[in-house]
Amino acid sequence: MKKIVVAVAMLFAANAVAGDLDQIGTLSQSQFLKLSTDLGAAAAYKGVTPATPLGLTGFDVGVEVTQTKIENTSEFRQAGVGDISNLYVPKIHVAKGLPYGFDIGAFVSRVSGVNGSLIGAEARCAILDDGVATPAVGIRLSGSKLTGVSHVSLSTFAIDAMLSKKLTLVTPYIGVGTVRVKSNADVASLREEGFSKSRLFVGMNVNFLVTNFAVEAEKMGDNTSLSAKVGFRF
Secondary structure, eight states, X not given: OHHHHHHHHHHHHHHTXXXXXXXXXXXXXXXXXHHHHHHHHHHSOOOOSOSXXXXXXXXXXXXXXXXXXXXXXXXXXXXXXXXXXXXXXEEEEEEEEOGGGEEEEEEEEEETTTTEEEEEEEEEEEEEOOOSSOOEEEEEEEEEEEEEETTEEEEEEEEEEEEEXXXXXXXXXXEEEEEEEEEEXXXXXXXXXXXXXXXXXXXEEEEOSSOEEEEEEEEETTEEEEEEEEEEEO
């Protein structure tokens, strides 16, 4: 766990000298849409957690890193970022259990490559809890906001359905949903872009005596994201 925490800290520090989208005005509208699609996939909320509710006294606290593959590298290069093939999003992530199967969560982060700050929040409701022969089924609403990027602001809103089944220490899960992305460029030549992308994600949570580890793979449109989180879940 210590190595992962150090790696996340190094990513946060590296982002302080990351590139900027200071040449965003050179893009055409179609190029701006492509760039926004990649940014939206990286910024969209990723819970990296099963549908199983935490319970009234439960917490899930961890450090997390998401890697999103960029599909439109030439647009990022033209916009001023340089040659990058992935966006890395290191996060500090906290979730709290509430009564009646509800959970809430939030994260704070930086986005590598574009010198942006990212925050996100979620609310989950377990329609069905884990049973002897039944899985947990839940609905999640989430949102995120990217700020601090030169001439660009971006927000996302998502709704997902999730299913998971606890198997002693291991809890695999799967989910499907839709993400709405709004991207705004503070330049006269580009208008706001708003679009929706479907997504499918699968993951696994492993809970040891003192440490919780979770991994998740997501496909949102043409973008693939991989996430890993380590911390404490109880």
